[in-house]
Amino acid sequence: MAAANPWDPASAPNAAGLLLGHFVASGVVTQKNLEIELLRLEKDTEDVVHPYFLAQKCHTLQSMNNHLEVVLKEKRSLRQRLLKPMCQENLPIEAVYHRYMVHLLELAVTFIERLENHLETIRNIPHVDANLKKMSMALAKMDILVTETEELAENILKWREQQEEVSSSIPKIIAEENFLHNCDVIISPLPFTSKVSVQTINTK
DSSP states (O other): OOOOOTTOTTSSOOHHHHHHHHHHHHTSSOHHHHHHHHHHHHHHTHHHHOHHHHHHHHHHHHHHHHHHHHHHHTHHHHHHHHHSOOTTOOOOOOGGGHHHHHHHHHHHHHHHHHHHHHHHHHHHGGGHHHHHHHHHHHHHHHHHHHHHHHHHHHHHHHHHHHHHHHHHHHHHHHHHHHHHHHHHHHSOOOOHHHHHHHHHHHHO
């Protein structure tokens, strides 16, 4: 026995029917608006409650259930096939698709080679902001080091110029010292004793 629709005014009086009748009588809800709303609700829920769609979903679930039952029955053989190495087995591929398979294998090999790098990139995505901050700090330190290196290079160039000036003036200084030394040897004063002896002779 089908249950009575609580929103149907013709059914036995109930709270929903009385409320709907009151809205219709007061003009808050018209019969036309009520029909439009019911059609909209039916359209929105037809993929859930309509028998045709329910039958399709039941059929899909039944097919999946049958497939899972077959898998469970063949679990032992499937496990053995998975454990068995699949090397030296040929896959029948039509000749027109051979060149595409070659390209596909090249792509697969390249993907496998770069898989670890891709995974590392994905792992580092949450740390991108922190890495950017660290990179900014490293760039700032690098700028400071570049400035200090430039200043050091300028100081080294100045020191080298000073050393070259000193090196170029050393022969002049040595020549001047040698010249003065030679002059002192040539013009040497007489010893004090000789003067005294001369004076004593004159006094006699």
